[in-house]
Amino acid sequence: MTQTLTSLARVGAVLLAFLALWAAPAAAQDMRAEVRTWDGQSWRVAQPSLEVFYTIPAPQQGGSDPYTAGPKGLTSGGQVGTGSAATPVLSGSVGAMQNYFQGGPEPRQGHRQADYITVRRGGVERQIPVASIASLTFARHPIRSTLPPYIVNQHFRYTATAVLTDGSRVEADYINLGTLVLRGETAEGRLDFPWEEIQSVSFQR
Numbered sequence: 001m002t003q004t005l006t007s008l009a010r011v012g013a014v015l016l017a018f019l020a021l022w023a024a025p026a027a028a029q030d031m032r033a034e035v036r037t038w039d040g041q042s043w044r045v046a047q048p049s050l051e052v053f054y055t056i057p058a059p060q061q062g063g064s065d066p067y068t069a070g071p072k073g074l075t076s077g078g079q080v081g082t083g084s085a086a087t088p089v090l091s092g093s094v095g096a097m098q099n100y101f102q103g104g105p106e107p108r109q110g111h112r113q114a115d116y117i118t119v120r121r122g123g124v125e126r127q128i129p130v131a132s133i134a135s136l137t138f139a140r141h142p143i144r145s146t147l148p149p150y151i152v153n154q155h156f157r158y159t160a161t162a163v164l165t166d167g168s169r170v171e172a173d174y175i176n177l178g179t180l181v182l183r184g185e186t187a188e189g190r191l192d193f194p195w196e197e198i199q200s201v202s203f204q205r
Helices: 002-029 094-101
Strands: 032-037 042-056 108-113 116-121 124-129 133-143 155-164 169-172 180-186 189-194 198-204
Touching: 032 180, 042 189, 116 169, 124 169
Parallel strands: none
Antiparallel strands: 032 042, 032 198, 042 108, 042 180, 116 124, 133 155, 133 198, 155 169, 180 189
């Protein structure tokens, strides 16, 4: 009798484990986000994610192939973390640049989900896990740009307020999320919102 009860308990534990594994992806798919952009549009998207885009240089002759060498870790401008994502490259060795400008293999584009964002306040940086963010509201402040008008029409400095899932607030007096976009699904298809176009976003998990 005791052995039978023990066997039943083990079977029950296994079933609970399978149910937990099944429920986790379902919960992720059920996540929603309310997005408001600076031009006054509002969107409700499903399966939202924060994606960081990066460039991988073309392989060098006689060197290792960055396509197969594996990711080296990523922060976009020091502001976005993606764990083991590939390193964004805006410049490279002389050989890589020669290949590019002389018609060699072109760089490839890639993207990874961000695990955290970095905000600054008073010169102190703080990393906030994306899973801990309930809402994120940006404010932008026009600043005078030294670039010609035909290059940049208007330049802003961004601040942000993050409300976390535990109810606490994080005020940032500077934020720059580099190439990060908010990606989500609508009935019409997928939408990508560059972070500079977002006024506020709130997540419903």
